[in-house]
Amino acid sequence: xxxxxxxxxxxxxxxxxxxxxxxxxxxxxxxxxxxxxxxxxxxxxxxxxxxxxxxxxxxxxxxxxxxxxxxxxxxxxxxxxxxxxxxxxxxxxxxxxxxxxxxxxxxxxxxxxxxxxxxxxxxxxxxxxxxxxxxxxxxxxxxxxxxxxxxxxxxx
Amino acid sequence: xxxxxxxxxxxxxxxxxxxxxxxxxxxxxxxxxxxxxxxxxxxxxxxxxxxxxxxxxxxxxxxxxxxxxxxxxxxxxxxxxxxxxxxxxxxxxxxxxxxxxxxxxxxxxxxxxxxxxxxxxxxxxxxxxxxxxxxxxxxxxxxxxxxxxxxxxxxxxxxxxxxxxxxxx
Numbered sequence: 001x002x003x004x005x006x007x008x009x010x011x012x013x014x015x016x017x018x019x020x021x022x023x024x025x026x027x028x029x030x031x032x033x034x035x036x037x038x039x040x041x042x043x044x045x046x047x048x049x050x051x052x053x054x055x056x057x058x059x060x061x062x063x064x065x066x067x068x069x070x071x072x073x074x075x076x077x078x079x080x081x082x083x084x085x086x087x088x089x090x091x092x093x094x095x096x097x098x099x100x101x102x103x104x105x106x107x108x109x110x111x112x113x114x115x116x117x118x119x120x121x122x123x124x125x126x127x128x129x130x131x132x133x134x135x136x137x138x139x140x141x142x143x144x145x146x147x148x149x150x151x152x153x154x155x156x
Numbered sequence: 157x158x159x160x161x162x163x164x165x166x167x168x169x170x171x172x173x174x175x176x177x178x179x180x181x182x183x184x185x186x187x188x189x190x191x192x193x194x195x196x197x198x199x200x201x202x203x204x205x206x207x208x209x210x211x212x213x214x215x216x217x218x219x220x221x222x223x224x225x226x227x228x229x230x231x232x233x234x235x236x237x238x239x240x241x242x243x244x245x246x247x248x249x250x251x252x253x254x255x256x257x258x259x260x261x262x263x264x265x266x267x268x269x270x271x272x273x274x275x276x277x278x279x280x281x282x283x284x285x286x287x288x289x290x291x292x293x294x295x296x297x298x299x300x301x302x303x304x305x306x307x308x309x310x311x312x313x314x315x316x317x318x319x320x321x322x323x324x325x
Contacts, residue, residue, distance in 0.1 A: 015315060019308045026307065030201030034215070034227070043226055044218050055215045059208070134194050141193045145186035 006076045014077060021070040025137060028063025031056040032102075032133055035110050039126025041119060049122065053110040064099075082143070086151035091139035093155070098132040158260060166324050168250040178248035185248065192241040199234025200303055202227045207303075210276065210296025212288070220287035224280050257318035262309035269302040 007013040037043035038052045075082050082088045109117050109125045117125075142150075149156075169175070178184045208214035209223050246253055253259045276295045279286050286292060 015312065019311050022307055022311060023304055026197060026200045026204055029197040030203075030205045033198065033201050033230075034205050037230060043230065044215075044223065045226070046222055047218055051217045052215075055217050056205075059205075059214055134197065137197055138190050138194050141190040142186060145189070146183065 006073045014074075017070050017073055021067060021074060024063050024066035024070060027059055028067055029133060029137065031059035031063060032129065035060075036126040036129045039110060039122045039129075041123065048114050050111050050113065053107075078144075081148075085143060085148040086155050087139060087143045087146060087148065089155040090151045091136060091143065094132060094139065095136050098129075098136055101132065102129065158254070162254065162322065165250045165254040166322070169324050172247055172250065175247050175250070178244065185245070188241050188244050188248075192238060192245065195234050195237035195241060196307070197234075199231055199238050200307065202231045202234065203303060204300060206231075207296040207299045210280075210287075211293050211300070220280055220292070224276075251322050251324065253313070255320040255322050256313050258309045258312045262306055262313070265302055265306050265309065269299065269306065272298050272302060 007017075034043060035049070035053045035056050038045065038047070038049045044052050075088075106125055106129050109122055205215060206223050206227050209216070209218065209220060215223060272295055276292070276299065279289070279292050279295060
């Protein structure tokens with residue numbers, strides 16, 4: 001399998017896509033963390049959690065869409081390397097779980113009326129979200145830096 | 157302009173305690189860089205949420221007077237982690253960063269972002285009318301532009317553009 005020349009002959013397109021990907025990541029995680037902190041009982045506590053979540057939602061979605069759109073060519077440009085890299089696969093599996101979790105469990109709890117869920121449930125939901133998404137970000141950064149077989153025992 | 161500082165950087169390259177150990181450790185660079193990126197998510201993510209509120213396009217259910225002090229402790233945790241990991245990355249390879257034009261631009265823009273943050277702080281501590289002023293919106297927009305540029309320059313340091321290699325004499 002050859003790596004696809006998605007960026008054509010330009011040497012600037014790859015880094016440019018990368019920078020947009022990172023900016024989208026910051027937007028996504030900002031919109032995520034502001035709600036997760038509220039679930040933990042911190043940050044914007046003068047608002048109900050649902051109000052903070054409703055405000056953050058468009059930025060969360062916009063961030064995710066741009067992350068996916070810029071993530072796809074980034075993977076395609078080095079497809080062979082990524083395919084053979086266990087760190088990439090762990091990132092992708094965790095990412096899938098995190099996306100499903102965010103738009104089911106977390107969404108339900110964050111948008112619920114006040115008092116519907118206990119504070120310990122909300123805290124657990126927020127904490128799990130933070131841990132999963134920051135792990136996705138960390139794994140993404142580690143893909144080309146730590147040995148490709150690091151997580152082979154998990155996804156080999 | 158920075159050429160006069162070269163001897164100081166050459167000295168740091170050799171003499172910073174733990175610098176050589178950090179530079180030669182197998183995963184030191186990988187993990188510091190990763191921690192730097194994760195800290196950026198916390199710091200810049202929440203700075204961006206506050207800036208977008210200042211500009212008046214996000215988090216409108218929360219007042220500016222509330223969003224800035226309530227996010228500040230979390231932004232500061234991110235900032236401290238970014239600074240510690242950023243300094244450690246520099247500590248390991250001062251001469252490498254010395255030769256990176258983008259590194260110096262990044263440092264310059266960080267000073268501007270700091271001054272701008274101070275201006276935002278002064279505006280938001282004034283009257284309630286000042287929060288929705290043109291000045292507040294402009295300062296919020298300037299903060300977004302500056303931090304995106306800082307992120308971009310940080311990323312660009314990884315490539316070999318605008319790079320000069322220096323050695324210890």
